[in-house]
Structures are given as structure tokens and as C-alpha cells.
Amino acid sequence: MGDRTFGSIFIAGLIGLILPICECAIVPIAKKLMQKGTPPAVAITFMLAVPIVNSIVSLSTFVAFSSNFPIVLIRLFSGYILSILIGMIFLSPLKKNRDRFILSADNRHSGCCCSHHHQGAISLKEKLGHMAIHTWIEFSGAAGYLFIGAGIAAFFHCSVPMGLLDVFNRFPGGDKLFMMASALILNLCSEADAFVARSYSVHFSPSALMAFMVLGPMLDIKLLAMYRTIFKPRMIIILAITIFLSVFLWISLLDAAGIFRGVSQ
Numbered sequence: 001m002g003d004r005t006f007g008s009i010f011i012a013g014l015i016g017l018i019l020p021i022c023e024c025a026i027v028p029i030a031k032k033l034m035q036k037g038t039p040p041a042v043a044i045t046f047m048l049a050v051p052i053v054n055s056i057v058s059l060s061t062f063v064a065f066s067s068n069f070p071i072v073l074i075r076l077f078s079g080y081i082l083s084i085l086i087g088m089i090f091l092s093p094l095k096k097n098r099d100r101f102i103l104s105a106d107n108r109h110s111g112c113c114c115s116h117h118h119q120g121a122i123s124l125k126e127k128l129g130h131m132a133i134h135t136w137i138e139f140s141g142a143a144g145y146l147f148i149g150a151g152i153a154a155f156f157h158c159s160v161p162m163g164l165l166d167v168f169n170r171f172p173g174g175d176k177l178f179m180m181a182s183a184l185i186l187n188l189c190s191e192a193d194a195f196v197a198r199s200y201s202v203h204f205s206p207s208a209l210m211a212f213m214v215l216g217p218m219l220d221i222k223l224l225a226m227y228r229t230i231f232k233p234r235m236i237i238i239l240a241i242t243i244f245l246s247v248f249l250w251i252s253l254l255d256a257a258g259i260f261r262g263v264s265q
Contacts, residue, residue, distance in 0.1 A: 005039045005095075009087045012042050013080045016050035016057075022189050023051035023217045027226040034230065040094040040102055045087030048243070051190040051217035052079025061213070064194035070263045071206070074254070078214050082246050089242060101235035168204075175208035176251060180244065183216035190217035206263045207255040215247045 021029065030047040034040055051057065058072050065071045094101060168178040179200065188196055193216050197209040219240055227236050254260065 005042060005091065006088075008039070008042045009045045009084055009091070012046040012087070013049040013053060013083045015046060016052070016054035018055075019050070020054045020056040021050050022054075022057075022191050023220075023223060024189060026050050027223065027230065031230045034102065039091075040098060041087045041091040044090055044094075044239075045083045048086060048218045049079055049083035052076070052214065053083070054190065057190050057194075057217075060191050061194040064198045068263070071210070074210060074259065074263070075213055078210065078250060078254070079217070082214065082218075082243075082250055086239075086242055086246055090239075101232055101238075103230060103232060173248070173252065175204045176211040176248060176255075179204060179208045179212035180215045180248065183212045184220050186216070187220045187222040188216055193217070205255075206260040207251055210254075210260070211247060211251040214251065215244065218247070219243045 026047050030043045033046065034043045038046075053076055058076060061072050061075055062069065168174040179197075182200075183193075186193075186196065190213075193213055197212050200209060200212070224236065224240065227239070231239065
């Protein structure tokens, strides 16, 4: 089982290429996967990777950065590597102490319309009905967080003077930290965040913009609230810190290695 889980982590990081889903919908899907027996580390990798390693997100990034293919590749590669790394970090702890970090599945509170036992085969009409109800439950649950995020984003754009942004370039790593903090607050969809990142290109380096585009689909205020449906508070804190530090260190490493040196904006 351990070997299968290890291999499944690598596969989970690539599913977004054929099943493009943004982060607004990925958390309920990850929750259902774990309820059906998927190892938590695999579900976490899937949850973090799919909104970045995603065909639609790649296309939107390509368009937003005026056909800049290196930016797209760096974003895809960073999302894949980081999601695998974080999944492996939690592989052993979640296997040994699942109950300490993961909420137990309880059909009485899952919103499931078909938790009772059906007698005999279910007709196609009933299956379509159940699918429609489940779709509405998941959509309505995610939509609330999306609207809250949109409101926070609008407030941020209206209240922060653009001239203030240059201050964060005065100390090492300041531009990356500011853009990562912006990603946390703005709650943008991964299919549109590249256009917002591009609007900051006058003030910040490509590495800072990449930190914004990699962290946002993995961690923001909306996602923190949604993570409460899967993880216990301790796990949310550990996961959030792990994601933030991993993204900052990874982008800083790429920056130090000169990966962004020849990348135009």
C-alpha cells in the first residue's frame, strides 16, 4: 500500500492536465476522494496541484503574459513539484495519525442525499437526480466562499495605493512576501489570477509574480475556510505554514539559480 500511495502522489499531480478544475471546486472533490478511501497524502497532492497543473490555467497564463511560454512552464513545473513535495511531507504523519488531523466522515453531516441503503438497482433518472442534487450542494458550498473572496479583493484594490508597492522592493524577499500576502488576501480564481499578476509587473520581478501565481491556488482566505470541511484546526495550521514556506523557499531557490533572469514580462 505504501508503494502504491507513493506512486499515486506523482499521478495525482498531473490529473489537472486532463481534468481542469479551479481551487474553488477542488476541496469538495478532495473531501469525497478521502471519504471513498483515497490516502490523505494523495488527496492533498491532488488538491494542491490540479488548480495550477491545469490546461485552462496554462492557457490563461499564456494569454495574460503575451504568449510568454517560459512563464507558463515555470508555473506548471513549480505547482507540480511543490504539490508532490507537500504530499510526501504529510505521507507518513497522516498514515500513522489520520484521526488527529482529518475530520471523520459522517454521513449524517455530509449533505449526502443517498446515504440510505437502496433496495435493488437505481434507475438512470434517479442517478441523474442524485447527481443534480450533489452538484448543487457542492456549488452552493463553494459559491459562498467565492463571493466573500471577491468582496475582499475589491476592497484591497480600492484601498492600497499603487505607489506604496515600490517600498517592498527595498529589502531582500520583500517583493515575494508582499505578492504572497496579496495572494492570500485577494482570493482569486487560478483561471484568472495571471491577469492580476501581470498588472503588478511594473512594480515587481517575475519571481515575485510567480510566487503570487503559485501560492494563490494552494492557499488563500477562501481556501482556509474550505479546508475546515476536511481537516482539523491543527492540520490546517500545519498545512498553511508548510505551503507558505515551501512556495517562498522554492521560488527563492529558482530566483537564486537565475531561472527568472531571461524571463521577460
